[in-house]
Amino acid sequence: MPQNGFTTTILHSDRLQSVEHGAVHKPIHTSSEYAYADARELAAVFQGKAGFTYGRQGTPTTTALEAKISKMEAGTGTVSFATGMAALAAVFSTLLRKGDHLLSSQYVFGNTNSLLGTLAELGVEVSYVDPTDIAQVRAALRPNTRMVFTETIANPGTQLADLAGIGELCRELNLVYVIDNTLTSPWMFQARSVGASLVMNSLSKYISGHGDALGGSITDTGLYDWSGYANIYDSYRKGPATGWGLLQIKKKGLRDMGGTLSADSAHRIAVGAETLALRMAAHCSNALALARMLQAHPGVARVLYPGLPEHPQYERATQLFGGRYGGLLGIELADGVDCFDFLNRLKIVLMATHLGDTRSLALPAAHTIYYEMGAERRAQMGIADSLIRVSVGIEDQADLLHDFDQALQACLA
Ligand SMILES: *Cc1c(COP(=O)(O)O)cnc(C)c1O
Numbered sequence: 530m531p532q533n534g535f536t537t538t539i540l541h542s543d544r545l546q547s548v549e550h551g552a553v554h555k556p557i558h559t560s561s562e563y564a565y566a567d568a569r570e571l572a573a574v575f576q577g578k579a580g581f582t583y584g585r586q587g588t589p590t591t592t593a594l595e596a597k598i599s600k601m602e603a604g605t606g607t608v609s610f611a612t613g614m615a616a617l618a619a620v621f622s623t624l625l626r627k628g629d630h631l632l633s634s635q636y637v638f639g640n641t642n643s644l645l646g647t648l649a650e651l652g653v654e655v656s657y658v659d660p661t662d663i664a665q666v667r668a669a670l671r672p673n674t675r676m677v678f679t680e681t682i683a684n685p686g687t688q689l690a691d692l693a694g695i696g697e698l699c700r701e702l703n704l705v706y707v708i709d710n711t712l713t714s715p716w717m718f719q720a721r722s723v724g725a726s727l728v729m730n731s732l733s734k735y736i737s738g739h740g741d742a743l744g745g746s747i748t749d750t751g752l753y754d755w756s757g758y759a760n761i762y763d764s765y766r767k768g769p770a771t772g773w774g775l776l777q778i779k780k781k782g783l784r785d786m787g788g789t790l791s792a793d794s795a796h797r798i799a800v801g802a803e804t805l806a807l808r809m810a811a812h813c814s815n816a817l818a819l820a821r822m823l824q825a826h827p828g829v830a831r832v833l834y835p836g837l838p839e840h841p842q843y844e845r846a847t848q849l850f851g852g853r854y855g856g857l858l859g860i861e862l863a864d865g866v867d868c869f870d871f872l873n874r875l876k877i878v879l880m881a882t883h884l885g886d887t888r889s890l891a892l893p894a895a896h897t898i899y900y901e902m903g904a905e906r907r908a909q910m911g912i913a914d915s916l917i918r919v920s921v922g923i924e925d926q927a928d929l930l931h932d933f934d935q936a937l938q939a940c941l942a
Contacts, residue, residue, distance in 0.1 A: 613731025619782025696724030734885030
């Protein structure tokens, strides 16, 4: 981060560029096309000069958001996308080719798991490993491995990858290291600090925070030397090599595949991001209090949360995230407490998918977001049939604890 703190930097980011009429927000630019008075200027922009051509490749509004995200992640550049999935699809499909090997965490977001299946059908070798154990990660590498992918805190099992260990391994072997930072957000964790090459964020989650916009981003940390990466096309080997990877992701992922973030969503995400630090602090403290309460509750068999000392990666989480453990937790209910009955008795908590919203959300994971993948893969990912995934919101803490307690008490009665 620059000299200023996290929130100061985000709040004043737009003003540091030239905002029209002294407006404090970057306007929502709705123009699809950008015209130039001089045809040579138009040609120059097409040939790489900074500027805008067609909205599918970005607008001044998405560019302003990208600048903010680069600051949050301490990166050298960011490309935004219509959703987090569009961002992940762009990274994998533009940087990997048939015959390359991608090593992925076995605990990934369900839709990412499905996307990796599609990639495998197209000829990329994809294999899965337990990323909490560096010995297993090392053993799973192949001569054709090009990229290693993991999330920070897995959803909903809350397993925590050996992020620093994988970073060292990737640096040693010159592999592209991609981290999905969605569950932690750049307020809790900058993936650059463990040597990530690229950082993905679903902007739909904590960064926008209010459940009213979808978006995704890829940030280059500047740590990877793309001059040695075989899959960069000649046309993108322009300028300093630090920019080549992101240029290819932008040209192929936005221009050719078209998963572009709308200016309207970019604006909402930028406004939401202003309070990321305040909201995350509330998510984290509510989740920790709830995890402690539930762990001692007779209606609960097990709580999955990295902030509990019983969590297998508690020490690692404490060290990497500075004593903050995120807003997501898993609850395995006690025998005899039916997960549907329990959820139906919650009064404040919404039964909904999504996470990172200001409101608390809960769902029965095996029966919803992890239904399609089947029982075998669920077992591999540690998802029990009774597992409830909770995205803890920023409600007043006492109200939240009371809501869970009253629902559990009613189920036990
Ligand atoms: C939600 C999520 C995504 C996908 O993001 P969308 O914006 O919903 O497409 C990817 N990874 C993780 C960890 C997520 O939670």
